[in-house]
Every structure is written in C-alpha cells, then in structure tokens.
Amino acid sequence: MEKRKLQVGLIALIIVGNIATGITPALAKIGNAFPDVGRSQLQMIVSIAALLSFLASLIAGKLQSVFSQKVVVLGGAAFLGLGCLPLIFHTNFTFLLIISVFIGGGSGLMTATIPALIARYFEGDARTAMLGKKTGFQGLGTMSMTFLGGVLAVYGWQYNYGIFLLPIVAFVLGGILLPNDPVLKVVKAEEVVSASDGRKFKVANVNIILLLTLAVTLTMLSSTLSNNMALHADIKGIGDSSVSGLALSCYSLGTILAGFVAGHVVKRLKSRTLLVSYLLMASGLLIIGNWHLKVGLVGGALVFGLGYGSVMTRLLYLITSLLKSTSVPVGMSLFSALTSLGFALSPMLMNGVAGLLSDNLATTSFLVALGFALGIAVFLLVTNVEKKLVTRIA
Known part of the structure; x- marks a missing residue:
C-alpha cells in the first residue's frame, strides 16, 4: 500500500515536470498582445525557461544534501504553480519573463530530483519498471500539456497559463503521498554503507x-x-x-x-x-x-x-x-x-x-x-x- 501511494505521488509530479513546453502554442498570440515586443524578445519566454531549467538541474543535487528530496521536488512543483499567475496579471510582458524564470527553475528541480527519488525507494526490476513509467508518463504529460495549452490559448493567450494550476494539484498529492525522507547528508552520516x-x-x-x-x-x-x-x-x-x-x-x-x-x-x-x-x-x-x-x-x-x-x-x-x-x-x-x-x-x-x-x-x-x-x-x-x-x- 505504501509503495502504491508513493507511485501515485511520483506519477502526479512526473506528469507536470515538463509542463513548460505548454507555453509554446500561445507565443503567436502573446506577440499579438504585445506588438512592441520584438521576435527575439518574445522567444525569451521559452529560452529563459530552458536556461533556468538547465541551471536548476545543476544545483538540484547540492540542494538534496541540505534539504530532503521531498522538499526539493515539492519546491519545484511550487515554482511551476506560480506559472498560473498570468491568469490574473497579464498586462506586462516583463512579468511573463519573470514567470518563465520560476517555470524553468521548477522544471529543472523536478526533472533532476524525481529519478533520484525513484532510485532511493525502488531496486532491481521494480526500479526499471518505475523509471520506465517515468519515461512514459513524462512523455504523456509533455504531449497532453502542449495540446491542452493550445486548446486554452484559443480563448486568449493568458488562459494558456491555466495549465500551471495542475502543478498545484501535484504539489498537494506529493505532499500527502511522498514519505518524509531524511536529508541525504544525515543519511550519509548515520547509515552503515553496505558491501554492495x-x-x-x-x-x-x-x-x-x-x-x-x-x-x-x-x-x-x-x-x-x-x-x-x-x-x-x-x-x-x-x-x-x-x-x-x-x-x-x-x-x-x-x-x-x-x-x-x-x-x-x-x-x-x-x-x-x-x-x-x-x-x-x-x-x-x-x-x-x-x-x-x-x-x-x-x-x-x-x-x-x-x-x-x-x-x-x-x-x-x-x-x-x-x-x-x-x-x-x-x-x-x-x-x-x-x-x-x-x-x-x-x-x-x-x-x-x-x-x-x-x-x-x-x-x-x-x-x-x-x-x-x-x-x-x-x-x-x-x-x-x-x-x-x-x-x-x-
């Protein structure tokens, strides 16, 4: 039962981990809404998110030596959840770029931490199966979020950002279903290293x-x-x-x-x-x-x-x-x-x-x-x- 709860919590987080791609269908409409913004500036909405995802991935391992893996991955989901703010504040292009910083950072933290979480709680064939589910659900999430983002953008570019309400749901599920794991630094100090x-x-x-x-x-x-x-x-x-x-x-x-x-x-x-x-x-x-x-x-x-x-x-x-x-x-x-x-x-x-x-x-x-x-x-x-x-x- 505990493993099943863990799997459900992980899958919910995996599905929204690459949700940043869901912004792309709305880029043309965002450009129309801000006609003074050049094409290169418009593309910064995506490129800034990609850059921050890369940087967050690099520091995710270090963060897991200070905070528990649950805290790091839920922190990533919380950052992604901030992506829904343009539903309310959507008159400033600079604000969209700031939101891209949080979206990219959240995605990087999640994609770098989830495999480490899986490795911590699954071994052997069970690990292969769960990592396979990660690959499958991540692809499913990317495809479905991009499609959903495109559908929402039909009603207005700001509604495209409505997909970032889903990480909030995943944050809640992860908070409830993931175990409260100790910080890895503490584990390293206290656990006896096995022969393997x-x-x-x-x-x-x-x-x-x-x-x-x-x-x-x-x-x-x-x-x-x-x-x-x-x-x-x-x-x-x-x-x-x-x-x-x-x-x-x-x-x-x-x-x-x-x-x-x-x-x-x-x-x-x-x-x-x-x-x-x-x-x-x-x-x-x-x-x-x-x-x-x-x-x-x-x-x-x-x-x-x-x-x-x-x-x-x-x-x-x-x-x-x-x-x-x-x-x-x-x-x-x-x-x-x-x-x-x-x-x-x-x-x-x-x-x-x-x-x-x-x-x-x-x-x-x-x-x-x-x-x-x-x-x-x-x-x-x-x-x-x-x-x-x-x-x-x-």
Missing part, C-alpha cells in the same frame, strides 16, 4: 562519464528529429505542418510505449538493451531519411521513439544502480543538465556536419544522425560495455 554500495562508483568514474556521454548523444539525436521534421516534410513534398505534427506525435507515442514496457523489454534483451534500442533509433532515421511518403515519416518517427524511450530508461537505471547512494542526486542533476545541453547543441553540430555534405540540411541531418546512431551501436557491440556494467550491478 562499496563496489559502486562516484560521479567522476569513467563508466558514469561514459553513460552521461551517451545521454548527451541521445538528446542530440532527439533534437535532430524534432528540429528538422517540418522542413524535411516540406522540402520532400511529403506534407504540410499537420503531417509533421502527426509524425512528432507518433515519436512521442513511441517514447511513451517504450517507457511503459521497459521492464518486459529489459527482461528479454538483458545486456543487449542499449544496442538494440540504438539500432531501433537508427532504423527510424533510415526510414525517415529515405522513404519520402507520409507512412515513412510517421512510421519512422514511431520506431525512433520506441528506441529513444528504451535508451532513456536504460541509462537512468544503469546510472542510478552504479552510483553510490549518496552520489545519485548529483548524478541525476548532471544527467538532467547534460541532456538539456545535448538538445541545445544538436542543431549547431548536426547541421554543421550536414552542411558539409549537402545544401538540404534537414534531410541530410537525418542521415548524419543515422551514422551517429550506428557508430554508437558498433561501439556498444565491440566493447560489450553494457554487459560489463550489468555484471557490476549484480
């Missing part, structure tokens, strides 16, 4: 650095898909924005499905989970880049999403299982920050390479990403690194 924990790594270990590097490359591949889908569909005459939107929705669907079945997938693939998942991503990119029909775009995006969700869940499991218990918060802070960094750097790196090969950056970027994914798959096959790490956990 003594065999585990600190964040600076080469194995952890390798897994964090894979996490960066994962979001670089994801960013390539998201940023180039619409342009690729237009250049190749596949369809308009509705088609690319459908393809991106199928990508999200694949991620969600992969998260929910992660436990079953790992039981079957075992130490080949990462290899097969990267090959799935490569297959999706191959289909999108070469099959210039709607079914290719949609089907390739779905396959890519299945691989992406599997890799994300597996990396979270491996990192949290290989780190010493007191190093998990810092590890998850770095994971959250570095994956955000990978997403941001991808356009510059992937398009830079694609520009050396072709003038059609969008389509060529998919093929560059394909080569990248295959290169990682070859590395995993040759080094057999996943099997070695799984053996270390066992």
Whole structure:
C-alpha cells in the first residue's frame, strides 16, 4: 500500500515536470498582445525557461544534501504553480519573463530530483519498471500539456497559463503521498554503507562519464528529429505542418510505449538493451531519411521513439544502480543538465556536419544522425560495455 501511494505521488509530479513546453502554442498570440515586443524578445519566454531549467538541474543535487528530496521536488512543483499567475496579471510582458524564470527553475528541480527519488525507494526490476513509467508518463504529460495549452490559448493567450494550476494539484498529492525522507547528508552520516554500495562508483568514474556521454548523444539525436521534421516534410513534398505534427506525435507515442514496457523489454534483451534500442533509433532515421511518403515519416518517427524511450530508461537505471547512494542526486542533476545541453547543441553540430555534405540540411541531418546512431551501436557491440556494467550491478 505504501509503495502504491508513493507511485501515485511520483506519477502526479512526473506528469507536470515538463509542463513548460505548454507555453509554446500561445507565443503567436502573446506577440499579438504585445506588438512592441520584438521576435527575439518574445522567444525569451521559452529560452529563459530552458536556461533556468538547465541551471536548476545543476544545483538540484547540492540542494538534496541540505534539504530532503521531498522538499526539493515539492519546491519545484511550487515554482511551476506560480506559472498560473498570468491568469490574473497579464498586462506586462516583463512579468511573463519573470514567470518563465520560476517555470524553468521548477522544471529543472523536478526533472533532476524525481529519478533520484525513484532510485532511493525502488531496486532491481521494480526500479526499471518505475523509471520506465517515468519515461512514459513524462512523455504523456509533455504531449497532453502542449495540446491542452493550445486548446486554452484559443480563448486568449493568458488562459494558456491555466495549465500551471495542475502543478498545484501535484504539489498537494506529493505532499500527502511522498514519505518524509531524511536529508541525504544525515543519511550519509548515520547509515552503515553496505558491501554492495562499496563496489559502486562516484560521479567522476569513467563508466558514469561514459553513460552521461551517451545521454548527451541521445538528446542530440532527439533534437535532430524534432528540429528538422517540418522542413524535411516540406522540402520532400511529403506534407504540410499537420503531417509533421502527426509524425512528432507518433515519436512521442513511441517514447511513451517504450517507457511503459521497459521492464518486459529489459527482461528479454538483458545486456543487449542499449544496442538494440540504438539500432531501433537508427532504423527510424533510415526510414525517415529515405522513404519520402507520409507512412515513412510517421512510421519512422514511431520506431525512433520506441528506441529513444528504451535508451532513456536504460541509462537512468544503469546510472542510478552504479552510483553510490549518496552520489545519485548529483548524478541525476548532471544527467538532467547534460541532456538539456545535448538538445541545445544538436542543431549547431548536426547541421554543421550536414552542411558539409549537402545544401538540404534537414534531410541530410537525418542521415548524419543515422551514422551517429550506428557508430554508437558498433561501439556498444565491440566493447560489450553494457554487459560489463550489468555484471557490476549484480
């Protein structure tokens, strides 16, 4: 019963953790409401939130050595809840930028702390299953909040911010259902370190650095898909924005499905989970880049999403299982920050390479990403690194 309450509380927080994306459907209407605001200033509503999410992710691990994990994650939900204030005060653009600071900070604290909370209360297969649910519900939350934000924006851009009432609900549920855990610094001082924990790594270990590097490359591949889908569909005459939107929705669907079945997938693939998942991503990119029909775009995006969700869940499991218990918060802070960094750097790196090969950056970027994914798959096959790490956990 206690585990069920914990799961419900975590899922409520997971769903709203990436709610910041729900602002984007209202940007055009916000621009119309503030005609004196330039395009670059308008985009700061999103970019400031992204920057603060990155910075909050970096400090989340340190905060967990001072405050309990429950306090940190609920603090993040409270900051997100402040995002509903433009429902009342919506005549000042500067105020919207200030609200973006709280939204980004809250999102960063939550996304960095929730995996550490899961690692604290779940072990083995149960951890894989719960991390899979995190991937699934996070994707479901992102997709549904963006859709809901768009629907609300129809009635006025300020109503788009109504979605930030939901973190307040999650804050209440989390406050009631999450256990009152002690501060990690106290745990470190008082708990006897187990023999298995003594065999585990600190964040600076080469194995952890390798897994964090894979996490960066994962979001670089994801960013390539998201940023180039619409342009690729237009250049190749596949369809308009509705088609690319459908393809991106199928990508999200694949991620969600992969998260929910992660436990079953790992039981079957075992130490080949990462290899097969990267090959799935490569297959999706191959289909999108070469099959210039709607079914290719949609089907390739779905396959890519299945691989992406599997890799994300597996990396979270491996990192949290290989780190010493007191190093998990810092590890998850770095994971959250570095994956955000990978997403941001991808356009510059992937398009830079694609520009050396072709003038059609969008389509060529998919093929560059394909080569990248295959290169990682070859590395995993040759080094057999996943099997070695799984053996270390066992």
